[in-house]
Amino acid sequence: MPIAYQIVVCGGIVPDPLQTLEPVTGPGGPALKNEMLLPAVLDPWASHALYEAAHLARGCPGSKVWLVSLAPKAKLQQVMMTVAQKVPFELIALDGSASAFTEPQETATALADAIRAIPGLDHARLLVFGGWESASRGAGITLQLVGERLGLLDQFQGVDQLIIGPDGSFEVLERIEGGVHQVSRCAGPPALLGWATGTLPEPRNNPQVGMANMRTIMPALQRAKSAPPVQAGVVFESVSLPAQQRATRVVQNRPVEEIAQEIVQWLASGG
C-alpha cells in the first residue's frame, strides 16, 4: 500500500526571466534596481519540484503538498495568482526578502522553522522538495541547509526522476557529470530531494484547482510571519553582472560573410 506522503516544497520567487536585471547598492546593501517593480515568478527550479510533488501526491492517496515560500508578501500574492492554477497545494508564507542578496544560512533556518511548525508533521512520511539550484540564490546550498536543520540524512541533489517502489522504497536519478545519472535507492522517507528539471511539463492552468487553492492561500498570506533580516553579519565585497552576452553594433554596407566571420571570431574568443 503506497505511503501517504507529506511533501513540503521549498520555493522562492525570482524576477521574471525576461527582465533586465541591474545590481545597485541601496541603503540596505546590494539590491536589484527596481526589483519591486519587476514581475516575478516562482523560481523555475522550485517550480519543477512543485510539479513533481503534485504528481507524486496524485499517485499516492492521502498525500498532501505544502509550498513554503519566503518572499515579500505582496509579490508572493502576485505570483500565487499564476502558480495556484497549476497544481493543488497549501501555502505557508514567510514575509521577507527574496532577493539574490540574502544569506543562505538565515534563509534555511527560517524555512526549516516553518516546516517544523506544520501541524501534524510526521517525519516518517516527510519528503522535502525544492530546487537543486536557484535562479536567484545561486550558491545552491539553501535546500541542503534546510535538510540539515530538519535532521534529514538522506539528501539527493540534481534529481531528475523519483520512482516509488511497491514497498515504499524509492529510486532516485541524480544528475552527474558526463550527461549520465547516478542511481540511488532509499528505504523511504524522510528524505530531501533537490530537483533539477524533472520529467514533467508545466501543467496547464486549471481554474478549478485555482479556486480550491485560493481558499487557503489568501489566509496563509494574511498570517504570514515576518522572516528575520537575513543580512546580519554578511558583507558583500562586490557585486557584478556576468560578462555581457549582448553587444549591439550598427554596421552598414558590409557583406554578410564578413559579419558572419566576425561573429565566429567573437565566439571563438569566448565572447
Next chain:
Amino acid sequence: MPLDPAAATSLDPATAPAGQRAEMSVDIVCVGFGPAMGGFLTTLSRGLIQPDGTPAVTGATLPGAPPQVVCYERADDLGFGVSGLVTRARGLRATFPDLDSAQIPMAAPVRSEKVLYLLDPIGASRRSFALRCVDEAIRAFRRVLPCADEALELPWTPEFLHKRGGLVLSLGQFMQWVGAQVQSSGTVQLWPATPVSEALIEGDRVAGVRLLDQGVDRQGRPGPDFLPGMDVRAGLTVVGDGPVGPIGRQLDERFGLPAGHVQHEWAVGMKMVVDLPEHCDLEPGTVWHTIGFPEPEIFGFLYVHPNRVASLGIFVPSWFESPVRTAYRYLQHWMLHPRLWRVLQGGRLRSWGAKTIGESGRRGEPQLVGNGFARIGEGSGSTNVLTGSGVDEAWTTGTQLAEAVLELLRAGKAFTSENLSATYVERRRASWVEHEARVAEHARDGFQRGVLTGLVGMALTGLSGGRLSLPGRRASVPPPSPRLESYYAGKIGAAELERLRQDCLTRQTPLHDAFMERCGWPAIPFDGKLLVSNQDALLLGGKVQAPPGYADHVVFLYPELCTECGARLCLEVCSGQAIAAGKNGLPEFDREKCVHCGACVWNCTRSLPYGPGRANIALRAGAGGLHSAEN
C-alpha cells in the same frame, strides 16, 4: 466574389468531446483586469463583507456565503500590456479619498503641463498649405514667441485639456497595486494568464464565459495534453476587455450597437518607459503634450515619473490616412525632434509597448447591459475624446456598476437587462462621465477634414461646452483605405512607386521604410540604448513572449482576400512586426511577437461582403504578449 461564412477559417477551432469540458458556477464572472475592472472590484469587494467579517450580501452559488466573484485576465500577469498616463484622478480619488501617490510605484502628482507645437526640422512631414503658412509665421516671429528647438510652447491651453491636480501614473504599476488590494479583501479571485474565449449566450441571455482551450497547436487542433477551456457559469458577466477584446466584440456582433452608433475611430498608442539621462532636469509630474510632428496628425506625450523615469510616446489616429502608417518608425522620429532629443539624448529604454484605443467615445457606445451581462470601461465607450482622458472615466464606470450590483444583491433582484438598466445605466447617465461624453461627442469630427480644422473644432467644442462643433464626414462603414498612388501623388511617380512596391514585395518587407526614406525621412541612427530596432524594442522593452499550447489568435479569415489586397496595411501598422509578408502575398502571423494591440483589426482594408465593416482579420482570445508591468 461571393464568400461563404462557413468557409472562413474556423472560428471555433478546438472541439471538446462531449462531457470533457469542465464546468464551474460562480455568482459574478469578470473579463479583463483594466482600470474599469479595478474600479468595479474595489468597490464591490468593499460591499460584500461586514466589518466583522460576516457576509453583507449573499450569493446564489454558496448559500449563506458572499457572492463568488472571479476575474479572468488574458495577460500573463496583472498590469501587463497597459499604458502610462496622466489623469485628473477624480474617479480614483472618489474611491480612495486619502490616496497618497507615494504608495503607488511610479506615481507623481502633476506639477506642470505644457503643450508644444513641433515644427518640422527635416522637411519630410506632410503638411497642408495652411499648416505650412502657420509654420512660416512661427519661424518669422520666433524671437518674440516662446520658441526653442523648433518647438513653440503654446502660451495658453484651454481648461478642458488640463490635468491640474491629477496624477502621472504607470497604469501597470497602478493596476498591480489595485490588484493586491482587491485580492487582500479575500472576496475576489483574480486569475491572470487565463484568456476568455467566448461568452456563453443562451437565447438573449449571457450565462457566463468559456475559457480558452489549452494544449492545442497553432490551428487550434487538440494535442496530447489538450485541456478544453472550462465553462464558467455566472448570474452576471462583467465585460471589461477593452476596445478589441473578443468578448466585447462577440456581444457587439450578437446584440448589435444602438441605432446610429459606430466604432470607426481609433488610435494606435505606442510608448516607451525611459531612464532619463543625468543631464535631464525635468521634475516628476512634468507633463508635455505635442502636436505637429512627425506628421501633423500624430500626437505625442511625455510624462515624468519619480526617479528620473519618463513615459513617452505617440498616438497614430485613424484619420491619419497614410497607406504606410507605422507607429514605431514615427515614434523614433518624434523622439529625435530637437525639443524632445534635448531631454532624451543619453537615455535608455526600459520598457516598450503598444495598444489601440477606441476613440469613438459615446458615439461608439455598445449595449451597456443585457440579460446577465454589463459592459464597463473603454470597450463600453467611456473614453472622452475631447479631454483625452480614459482611465478615470473607465474606473468610474466600474464603480457605478459595482454600486448597482450591490444594490441588486441587497434587494435580491436578478441581473436582468431591466434591473441593470435601472441601476447601472441610470447611475452612468446621471454622472459626470456621461455629461462630459455628451460634450465631447462631436469634438473630433473636424479632423476628418484636416488637422487644422480638427484642432479648431476641438477648441470650439471644448470652449462652448459642446454646443458648437465643426461637422465631419459620418458614415455607417469605415472610411476607404488610403492608397499609395493617391497619397504619394506629386511626390513619387507611378513607375518608381511600382518599383518600390515590387522591391518590398520581393524582399518581403513592409513598405514604410522604403517610402518614408524616399520622401526624405532620414535613417534612424541606432544607438543600442534608446534608438533600437523594432525587434530590439520587443525583446528589451516589451519582453514579449507567447506560451505554448494555444492557437494563433490573429487569423486571416479568407486568405484569398489577403492575396488580392494591394494595401496590406496590417503589415505596415503591426506594432511588433508580428504580421509579416509571406509567400504568395499572404500575410503570416507570428504569435511570439504579438503585443495584442489590435491594430491589425482596425487597419484591415478588406471588409467582409456579408458583414460590412467587419474585417477579414479575426482577433481572438490569446495568451502571452507583453511582460512588462512598468508600462
